[in-house]
Amino acid sequence: MQGKRAWWTALGTVAALLVVGAAAVALWVPSDAQLAQRAGERASAALGVPVTVGGLHWRLLPHPRVVLENVKADAKVDGVPPATIARIAADLDGSALLRRRIAITRLELDDAALPQPLFARLKVAGGAAPDAGGPLQIADIPVAHAEWRNLRWVSIQGRALAYAGEADFDPGWRPRRATLVRSGAPTDTRLLLTRQGQDDRWQAELHAAGRTETGMLALQTEGGGYALTGSIEFQDMDVVALLAAFERQSAVAGRASGQTELQAQGADLGALLRSLHTRTRFTLAPATLLKFDLAAAVKSAGTHRGGTTRLDRIAGIVETQNDSAGLIVRYSDLKASSGVLSARGDAVLQNRRVRGHVAVDLVDGVVGVPLEFGGTLDDPTLSLSDAALAGAAVGTAVAPGVGTAIGARVGDTLRRIFGQEPKKP
DSSP, rough: OOHHHHHHHHHHHHHHHHHEEEEHHHHOOHHHHHHHHHHHHHHHHHSSSSSSEEEEEEEEESOOOEEEEEEOOOOOOOOOOOOOOEEEEEEHHHHHHHOOOOOOOEEEEEEEOOOOOTTTTTTOOOOOOOOTTTTEEEEEEEESSOOOOOEEEOOOOOOEEEEEEEEEEEEEEEEEEEEEEEEEEESOOOOEEEOOSSSSEEEEEEEEETTTEEEEEEEEEEETTTEEEEEEEEEEEEHHHHTTHHHTSEEEEEEEEEEEEEEEEESHHHHHTOEEEEEEEEEEEEEEESSOHHHHHHHHHTTOOOOEEESSEEEEEEEEEEEETTTTEEEEEEEESSSSSEEEEEEEEEEEEEEEEEEEETTTTTOEEEEEEBBBSSSSSOOOOOOHHHHHHHHHHOOSHHHHHHHHHHHHHHEEEEEEHHOOO
């Protein structure tokens, strides 16, 4: 009887200790709601915009894992939509936790939207891992492997392009291997990066428009900031298919060959990406202008709309640069030729609106007729300036057809001599 009583006493003692222990854990370990609030506060401090976490769940067995749901970063500025992530899952290294260090072995991001206007306001940390504060420290490799699915980059105009990919990291957030895939593209479009030893140099392998091209990227740290440079050569790249992979229409058809160079500078990763500038020197031979008939536009004094122009060759330079109002695309040193004409000009494209100039020479002796680009990519225009129109009216009175084109050239010459546009007749 006394043995039974002792057994029950021991069992009661153990139960009491478990209850006390559970109560102590409940008091010591914050609730999921409290942890979600703390996670949002830390993210807000790290990114420079208010961040909220809708839910947070964690477990210790069979391995430590934390899941965040409905994460939103909102600058709370009119016209700047929030960034959202439906789910973030992180598997942690249990042995590292015992040493009071945070090391994520696998990070997963699902169903995210990153608007360009908000991205311009983020302070994205790069370089060395930041101090976590408190009793836990960040490991030398904070994230060993990351994966993302349906991550949508949303332009200023609201165009959303989805990407997937994965990356393995070395210390200092240097990707050892990384893959970026353009999800839903009509042709396989992906970029593979492979680090060259321990140097800050990566081989870039681009699969696009049915071609595979290789290049190099290099990262330098200078004055506490970063400088990124790179280049890639390409041959026989289908321009229409390449732009279609990014849901864009091309104004010219053909296979391009040339070289693209990129550079960027910034104090952190966010500034680095925002400053990205590319410069491509290209040649298409043969090529087709899909929106304009240049010869008809010249002979009609710019009144002819639409049509196409078959060219033996077109070459030039195209540059891209991020801007607060959206990506700017500049075309310069454009030169085109065919059996009936030659042309030279420049153009600027932003927010699907185009503006530019072209001078056309016809083989029948009409030289340098000035035309202006305008309108949108969906409805582009090709017309004469007011000065050229005034000259064209004179040319029409002298001789129809080619005389109109000659008059347009004379009108533009007068504008440049006297520095102003004559009024339309």
